[in-house]
Amino acid sequence: xxxxxxxxxxxxxxxxxxxxxxxxxxxxxxxxxxxxxxxxxxxxxxxxxxxxxxxxxxxxxxxxxx
Amino acid sequence: xxxxxxxxxxxxxxxxxxxxxxxxxxxxxxxxxxxxxxxxxxxxxxxxxxxxxxxxxxxxxxxxxxxxxxxxxxxxxxxxxxxxxxxxxxxxxxxxxxxxxxxxxxxxxxxxxxxxxxxxxxxxxxxxxxxxxxxxxxxxxxxxxxxxxxxxxxxxxxxxxxxxxxxxxxxxxxxxxxxxxxxxxxxxxxxxxxxxxxxxxxxxxxxxxxxxxxxxxxxxxxxxxxxxxxxxxxxxxxxxxxxxxxxxxxxxxxxxxx
Numbered sequence: 001x002x003x004x005x006x007x008x009x010x011x012x013x014x015x016x017x018x019x020x021x022x023x024x025x026x027x028x029x030x031x032x033x034x035x036x037x038x039x040x041x042x043x044x045x046x047x048x049x050x051x052x053x054x055x056x057x058x059x060x061x062x063x064x065x066x
Numbered sequence: 067x068x069x070x071x072x073x074x075x076x077x078x079x080x081x082x083x084x085x086x087x088x089x090x091x092x093x094x095x096x097x098x099x100x101x102x103x104x105x106x107x108x109x110x111x112x113x114x115x116x117x118x119x120x121x122x123x124x125x126x127x128x129x130x131x132x133x134x135x136x137x138x139x140x141x142x143x144x145x146x147x148x149x150x151x152x153x154x155x156x157x158x159x160x161x162x163x164x165x166x167x168x169x170x171x172x173x174x175x176x177x178x179x180x181x182x183x184x185x186x187x188x189x190x191x192x193x194x195x196x197x198x199x200x201x202x203x204x205x206x207x208x209x210x211x212x213x214x215x216x217x218x219x220x221x222x223x224x225x226x227x228x229x230x231x232x233x234x235x236x237x238x239x240x241x242x243x244x245x246x247x248x249x250x251x252x253x254x255x256x257x258x259x260x261x262x263x264x265x266x267x268x269x270x271x272x273x274x275x276x277x278x279x280x281x282x283x284x285x286x287x288x289x290x291x292x293x294x295x296x297x298x299x300x301x302x303x304x305x306x307x308x309x310x311x312x313x314x315x316x317x318x319x320x321x322x323x324x
Contacts, residue, residue, distance in 0.1 A: 006114040006117055031123055033153050038149075040152060040156045043156070058114065059115045059117070060114055060115065061112070061113070061115050062123075062136065062154075062157065063087075064086070064088040064089065065086060065088045065136075065273075066089070066111075066137070066224070066273030
């Protein structure tokens with residue numbers, strides 16, 4: 001399945017959840033915020049939120065800024 | 067003055083120096099800067115995770131006691147600022163947000179109209195909104211109406227270290243606006259932060275000047291002292307200025323008396 005991940009096409013193998021995706025990328029869930037198709041996914045729903053083909057995902061986190 | 071409390075967003079702070087986390091050559095100096103500057107409020111930005119390479123997490127360097135102030139940098143419209151604010155809140159680090167709406171890439175000047183629109187939406191959603199704006203009385207008044215927690219006028223364009231170029235306009239905001247006035251952006255030297263505080267600004271936000279100093283922790287300490295000195299001077303009620311000399315010592319004495 002192909003999704004748009006942070007602006008780029010990405011291929012995900014098989015069905016996965018937001019939590020599964022974060023774990024596969026070594027991203028601690030508490031360090032990011034995830035948006036699917038412009039909708040914020042509450043952290044407590046990462047494990048139950050499945051990713052679908054064609055979804056637009058944004059994975060964001062805090063960085064240095066003024 | 068130990069009882070001079072800085073009230074902002076329903077909380078009380080001892081320090082009137084806000085700091086940032088941008089532009090550090092090495093983020094690991096941030097804890098030392100926080101300690102040396104005494105700052106209790108610190109800004110961060112929100113960005114896409116770099117999925118190609120592993121980068122450090124700035125959050126690892128921010129002391130836990132600090133009030134986090136995410137900004138909406140990158141937003142060009144009110145709508146984008148609102149989106150970033152909601153995402154920042156979903157990070158679970160509180161409901162404070164510094165609104166930054168900028169579509170001018172050369173001078174990075176804030177769009178007051180879009181900022182006011184975003185402020186109105188976000189205060190209704192329960193955010194503590196700190197808008198970064200030009201030092202303009204009418205924009206400031208619209209922010210008061212929109213429910214902002216403070217007004218953050220720029221001293222000079224972001225990252226320029228040019229100082230308090232907007233001094234006369236900031237002075238008007240201090241005089242006319244009943245919200246905390248936090249001078250943000252452009253402050254390059256502690257003396258400039260001191261001047262802003264002496265004029266009656268409630269606080270200063272300093273990022274670049276500290277982050278790009280050769281010794282950021284020492285510069286943080288210098289800013290802390292400058293902000294405190296300026297605040298004390300303001301509270302002490304400076305004496306009047308005169309165009310002619312007024313002797314500090316008695317001029318009549320014994321030398322010429324007959």
